[in-house]
Amino acid sequence: DAMVIQNPRYQVTQFGKPVTLSCSQTLNHNVMYWYQQKSSQAPKLLFHYYDKDFNNEADTPDNFQSRRPNTSFCFLDIRSPGLGDAAMYLCALGTQTYNEQFFGPGTRLTVL
Amino acid sequence: GQSLEQPSEVTAVEGAIVQINCTYQTSGFYGLSWYQQHDGGAPTFLSYNALDGLEETGRFSSFLSRSDSYGYLLLQELQMKDSASYFCAAPMDSSYKLIFGSGTRLLVRP
Numbered sequence: 001d002a003m004v005i006q007n008p009r010y011q012v013t014q015f016g017k018p019v020t021l022s023c024s025q026t027l028n029h030n031v032m033y034w035y036q037q038k039s040s041q042a043p044k045l046l047f048h049y050y051d052k053d054f055n056n057e058a059d060t061p062d063n064f065q066s067r068r069p070n071t072s073f074c075f076l077d078i079r080s081p082g083l084g085d086a087a088m089y090l091c092a093l094g095t096q097t098y099n100e101q102f103f104g105p106g107t108r109l110t111v112l
Numbered sequence: 113g114q115s116l117e118q119p120s121e122v123t124a125v126e127g128a129i130v131q132i133n134c135t136y137q138t139s140g141f142y143g144l145s146w147y148q149q150h151d152g153g154a155p156t157f158l159s160y161n162a163l164d165g166l167e168e169t170g171r172f173s174s175f176l177s178r179s180d181s182y183g184y185l186l187l188q189e190l191q192m193k194d195s196a197s198y199f200c201a202a203p204m205d206s207s208y209k210l211i212f213g214s215g216t217r218l219l220v221r222p
Contacts, residue, residue, distance in 0.1 A: 105153070
């Protein structure tokens with residue numbers, strides 16, 4: 001059974017057109033992460049939640065927002081996507097050790 | 113600052129052994145993790161070393177030396193399916209966040 005589900009798997013949007021990516025989990029973990037990963041680069045942390053406590057990375061652009069209405073769901077909103085925002089967006093769950101994270105399959109975002 | 117350094121690319125022959133190194137500089141060290149990522153896929157957790165020494169999991173082993181700020185991932189009996197990117201990662205201080213190395217792309221040749 002999938003532990004981390006991301007929808008959609010592929011998203012195409014136009015320059016400047018808002019887009020929302022979703023992540024859901026079946027494990028009831030309280031820590032969730034959003035990463036951006038560009039080709040041949042390491043995942044870059046955008047934000048993370050401990051329960052509903054939201055933590056924004058200092059270098060995450062204001063264009064990126066997130067919501068976590070309950071433990072199971074988390075959303076990434078990109079208000080005005082630019083060409084540079086084309087990337088894979090990964091949602092991950094934290095475990096008790098915080099050294100092991102479970103990643104979802106990712107959403108590949110294309111910006112035209 | 114906090115950083116983890118890895119070679120960008122490694123090539124090896126099917127059936128061989130390959131070692132992927134990771135040197136780190138972090139403030140407050142809690143352990144070193146390794147992740148595998150195939151092209152187009154998500155990172156998957158491979159191993160974690162909290163203490164010095166070698167941890168073995170099947171064909172994969174991971175080593176840590178805290179005194180040298182160094183670790184490595186050892187892959188034995190390489191298979192074509194091992195061609196992927198491998199990332200070392202370490203917790204950022206005592207937070208819930210991981211710092212990832214830049215990744216090593218492993219190419220296994222027949």
